[in-house]
Structure formats: structure tokens, C-alpha cells
Amino acid sequence: MAGSGVFKEIIDEDGVYKFYFDGEWRKSSSGKTVPIINPTTRETHFRVQACTQEEVKKIVETSKAVQKSWAKTPLWKRAELLHKAAAILKEHKAPIAECLVKEIAKPAKDAVTEVVRSGDLVSYCAEEGVRILGEGQFLVSDSFPGNERTKYCLTSKIPLGVVLAIPPFNYPVNLAVSKIAPALIAGNSLVLKPPTQGAVAALHMVHCFHLAGFPKGLISCVTGKGSEIGDFLTMHPGINCISFTGGDTGIAISKKAGMVPLQMELGGKDGCIILEDADLDLAAANIVKGGFSYSGQRCTAVKVVLVMESVANTLVEKVQAKVAKLSVGRPEDDCDITPVVTESSANFIEGLVMDAKEKGATFCQEYKREGNLIWPLLLDNVRPDMRIAWEEPFGPVLPVIRINSVEEGINHCNASNFGLQGCVFTRDINKAILISDAMETGTVQINSAPARGPDHFPFQGLKDSGIGSQGITNSINMMTKTKSTVINLPTPSYTVG
Ligand SMILES: NC(=O)C1=CN([C@@H]2O[C@H](COP(=O)(O)OP(=O)(O)OC[C@H]3O[C@@H](n4cnc5c(N)ncnc54)[C@H](OP(=O)(O)O)[C@@H]3O)[C@@H](O)[C@H]2O)C=CC1
Numbered sequence: 180m181a182g183s184g185v186f187k188e189i190i191d192e193d194g195v196y197k198f199y200f201d202g203e204w205r206k207s208s209s210g211k212t213v214p215i216i217n218p219t220t221r222e223t224h225f226r227v228q229a230c231t232q233e234e235v236k237k238i239v240e241t242s243k244a245v246q247k248s249w250a251k252t253p254l255w256k257r258a259e260l261l262h263k264a265a266a267i268l269k270e271h272k273a274p275i276a277e278c279l280v281k282e283i284a285k286p287a288k289d290a291v292t293e294v295v296r297s298g299d300l301v302s303y304c305a306e307e308g309v310r311i312l313g314e315g316q317f318l319v320s321d322s323f324p325g326n327e328r329t330k331y332c333l334t335s336k337i338p339l340g341v342v343l344a345i346p347p348f349n350y351p352v353n354l355a356v357s358k359i360a361p362a363l364i365a366g367n368s369l370v371l372k373p374p375t376q377g378a379v380a381a382l383h384m385v386h387c388f389h390l391a392g393f394p395k396g397l398i399s400c401v402t403g404k405g406s407e408i409g410d411f412l413t414m415h416p417g418i419n420c421i422s423f424t425g426g427d428t429g430i431a432i433s434k435k436a437g438m439v440p441l442q443m444e445l446g447g448k449d450g451c452i453i454l455e456d457a458d459l460d461l462a463a464a465n466i467v468k469g470g471f472s473y474s475g476q477r478c479t480a481v482k483v484v485l486v487m488e489s490v491a492n493t494l495v496e497k498v499q500a501k502v503a504k505l506s507v508g509r510p511e512d513d514c515d516i517t518p519v520v521t522e523s524s525a526n527f528i529e530g531l532v533m534d535a536k537e538k539g540a541t542f543c544q545e546y547k548r549e550g551n552l553i554w555p556l557l558l559d560n561v562r563p564d565m566r567i568a569w570e571e572p573f574g575p576v577l578p579v580i581r582i583n584s585v586e587e588g589i590n591h592c593n594a595s596n597f598g599l600q601g602c603v604f605t606r607d608i609n610k611a612i613l614i615s616d617a618m619e620t621g622t623v624q625i626n627s628a629p630a631r632g633p634d635h636f637p638f639q640g641l642k643d644s645g646i647g648s649q650g651i652t653n654s655i656n657m658m659t660k661t662k663s664t665v666i667n668l669p670t671p672s673y674t675v676g
């Protein structure tokens with residue numbers, strides 16, 4: 180159970196979760212707490228510390244000092260500790276998953292999957308780190324015009340320093356470890372600012388790293404409202420790298436952050452283009468899985484279907500039939516559609532639905548909402564003048580735009596300010612490749628819904644969808660800098676003998 184057993188020390192006598200600093204679980208001197216509202220009951224379920232700027236300052240200072248010795252810890256030892264943390268995390272999947280169910284209404288099975296996937300990510304990262312950080316480059320000078328072979332250049336990868344990790348609510352464990360593990364294996368220290376909704380799952384996860392025995396102060400977890408301590412953290416001169424996943428906040432952070440490397444994974448409006456020759460059963464299954472899993476609260480969710488008019492009726496019928504089978508209700512009951520994360524999120528989604536209604540979209544189901552729970556809704560005959568054609572609902576509402584040419588579909592996707600992923604369904608691989616090349620997105624999936632995973636694949640967004648690329652290997656590389664040592668010889672190396 181959450182907050183019990185090995186997790187007992189992360190909670191205080193009043194039931195408030197502590198923050199983590201210098202290898203200890205602590206109460207904030209602010210005396211204030213932040214409530215975490217259960218999206219299903221809409222009542223406060225957990226409380227976390229509202230940390231102060233002074234506490235943030237101390238955390239960053241300590242992280243800086245500890246990082247120096249961590250960077251000198253042998254790579255194999257860093258990997259060993261990560262493997263240990265991964266095993267502990269998987270061993271405690273049940274209480275962590277329970278937090279995900281209560282804090283973000285993630286369906287019970289998916290919550291367990293997130294924790295197990297996170298353990299696997301940490302292990303893979305440890306192995307990949309040993310491989311890629313264990314090798315460097317060797318260059319000789321006479322390959323560049325005008326040079327003799329008098330210089331040998333040895334390059335290796337060195338850590339950046341203190342990495343700040345800010346994950347979003349929808350994968351508070353997985354998108355936290357996707358930043359923590361690469362940072363640590365590369366020799367950095369790590370400050371985590373978890374999302375408010377999802378903070379308690381993240382604190383449990385951090386405790387698994389604590390139990391693994393990482394040095395004191397190497398990992399810290401500071402809680403509080405992003406809007407209150409966020410700027411102080413992201414603009415702190417002691418931070419050497421920011422890895423952020425979330426919405427438009429990331430754009431604001433990018434503008435304010437100093438000269439530090441940024442990894443930004445932001446929103447998306449992933450288009451799904453269906454050609455006339457597509458396998459419509461496969462497409463319909465992927466549209467429903469891609470559009471409605473975790474109630475559409477995935478950056479990689481299918482967020483607009485662009486279907487050729489000649490097959491649109493058949494496709495919509497097939498999707499509608501599958502939508503009708505989705506179960507709607509409590510995450511504890513493992514329903515497909517569960518309450519969206521906050522009331523304001525539900526209100527925002529409703530605003531998009533009402534706009535589409537006023538402008539004449541065809542409702543394939545009746546719009547239904549109870550509290551934060553919104554029933555899955557397919558909107559047909561959506562036109563470009565409707566907000567839902569462009570904005571991401573981050574909820575279980577999926578627009579269908581009927582197109583008369585492939586170009587029309589591609590142009591719609593490319594006119595978006597987002598460029599995360601896209602997908603195309605066709606039996607013609609040549610067409611699929613041409614469409615993939617034409618789509619201005621970080622990834623295009625052929626005959627499958629968009630997805631970030633598996634976690635070692637590169638994951639990146641163009642335009643407002645992000646900066647840089649995630650994925651285990653890319654994240655390790657991003658959290659390091661190249662260091663060269665040049666050996667200068669008195670004479671060209673091949674003059675002897
Ligand atoms: N491309 C990708 O990989 C993904 C993108 N997303 C996108 O994220 C959005 C939904 O996630 P959501 O969590 O609501 O996103 P937000 O951008 O609202 O929040 C993301 C994180 O930023 C924190 N934060 C808020 N304000 C600040 C600030 N001023 N400075 C620093 N940190 C701050 C939040 O903390 P707090 O909760 O305390 O406010 C949270 O931890 C969607 O747009 C979605 O598309 C989501 C997942 C993956």
C-alpha cells in the first residue's frame with residue numbers, strides 16, 4: 180500500500196508526503212502543503228510539501244558538490260546502482276501503481292505497466308550507458324588539409340553537472356526515470372520537480388533509488404506548484420541542463436532558461452492519414468487504441484483522423500462500433516475511459532466539443548460528462564474552422580476530417596504548430612514512404628498509431644512540439660559534453676623507422 184512498508188519514512192505523522200534532499204525525507208520549513216485531488220472523487224487524496232525557494236537553493240548547491248564525486252565513480256558502479264534501483268522499483272510496482280490510479284486516474288493495469296516499463300528503462304539505460312560512455316573517438320591530424328600527423332585527439336563524454344528533470348502528469352514515473360537514469364549514468368546529479376498530479380507516485384519511485392543506495396544528495400525531489408517554484412528552479416544558475424516534458428510551459432521555460440542544453444518534449448496534434456487502399460480494420464483498431472487509451476491523455480495520441488472521402492463512411496462505422504465497446508468508469512475497475520486529470524481539463528475539453536457543435540460537426544455519440552469523466556466521443560465532418568481541428572483536447576474526443584486528396588491531409592498536418600508524430604495507413608509502402616517524407620513531424624508510423632515507445636527509440640518533435648530528441652541513447656548523449664585531449668608530438672608520428 181502507498182506510504183506503508185518500506186515507504187513509511189516518506190510520509191509524516193499528518194499523512195503529508197515529505198520531499199527528498201541530501202539522502203533524507205524532510206518536511207518543508209514553509210509549513211504549507213499542496214493538495215493532490217483524486218480526479219475520480221474530486222476530493223483531496225494526498226498532500227505534498229510546498230517547498231520554499233531557500234530549500235530549492237540548498238538542493239541545487241548540494242547537488243553541485245555531490246556531482247563532482249559521482250562523476251569520479253566508476254561507470255560500472257553507476258550502472259550497478261541503476262540496476263539495483265530498477266529491481267526495487269519493479270518489486271514495488273503495486274503501491275506505486277496505486278498512487279497512479281488515485282492521483283491521475285490511470286487504469287489499474289496501465290498503471291502497473293508504467294512502473295514495470297520504467298524499471299526496464301532504467302536497466303536498459305544502465306547497459307546502454309556502459310556501452311556508449313565506455314568508448315570515445317581517436318582522430319589524427321593529417322586527415323585535415325595542411326596538417327602532418329603531429330596531433331592525436333582523444334575524445335570522451337563528460338557530464339554536464341546538475342540536471343533538472345520536469346515530467347508531466349500523464350507519465351509521472353516513466354517520464355521521470357527517462358530523465359533520471361540517463362542523467363545519473365552519465366555522471367550528473369539530478370533534481371526532480373514532479374508534476375503536482377503524480378507527485379506521490381514520483382516520490383515513491385525516488386524512494387526506490389534511495390533504497391538502492393545512491394550517494395546522499397545525488398538525487399533530490401522538490402515538490403510544490405510548478406507555477407510557484409518552477410521559474411526559480413529553471414532560472415537557477417546552478418542548473419546545467421533542463422529536461423522537460425509537458426505543454427506550452429516548456430516554450431516559456433525555453434525563453435527564460437540561460438545558456439543550458441534543453442530537452443523539450445511538448446504537445447502534439449498527431450494526424451492519422453487513411454488512404455483508400457488502407458486495411459480499414461487495422462486502421463480502426465489503431466485509431467481507437469491511439470485516440471482513446473488513457474482517455475486520450477497522451478502526447479502521442481491520435482488527435483485528428485484525416486480520411487479519404489471514398490472510405491470515410493466505412494471507417495467511421497468501424498471506429499464507432501469499437502468506441503461503443505469501450506468501458507467507461509473508475510480507474511480502479513480498469514475501465515478504458517477514466518476521469519480526465521482535472522476539472523479545468525474537463526472544462527477545456529468541453530469547450531472544444533461545444534465549439535464543434537456550434538459549427539456543425541457530426542456527433543457519432545451523444546456528448547456525456549459526469550464530473551471529470553467524459554464519455555468517448557467521435558466527431559465526424561470536422562472542418563478547419565473548428566478549434567478541435569487544431570487544438571489538442573488531451574481527452575477522449577477525436578475529430579475526423581474527410582479529405583479528397585492525400586495532399587490535403589499532409590497540408591493539414593503541416594499547417595499545425597505542432598510536429599510530434601503522425602501516421603499513415605496504406606498497403607502501398609512506396610506511398611507511405613513519400614508521405615512520411617512529406618510530413619513535418621519528428622516520427623511517422625506506417626500502419627500503426629503514434630507511440631513514444633519502445634523507450635530506446637528516438638523520440639522528438641518539430642516546431643512547437645519540442646527541442647532535441649529523447650530515447651535512451653539520445654538522452655544519455657544529450658546529458659553529456661564532448662571533451663578532447665590532444666597529444667602533440669614533436670615530429671610527425673610516421674617519421675621514425
Ligand atoms: N511530447 C511529449 O513527450 C509529451 C507532451 N505532453 C504534453 O504535456 C501537456 C500535459 O501535461 P501537463 O503536465 O499538464 O503539462 P504542463 O506543461 O502543465 O506541466 C508539465 C510540468 O511542468 C511543471 N510546471 C508548471 N509550471 C512550471 C513553471 N513555470 N516552471 C517549471 N515547471 C513548471 C508542472 O508542474 P505542476 O504540475 O506542479 O504544475 C509539471 O511538472 C500536454 O500539452 C501534452 O501534449 C505530455 C506528455 C508527453
Ligand SMILES: O=C(O)[C@H](O)COP(=O)(O)O
Nearest residue numbers: 349477478479630631632
Ligand atoms: O507523454 C506521453 O504522452 C508519452 O510520451 C507517450 O508515450 P507512449 O506513446 O509510449 O504512450
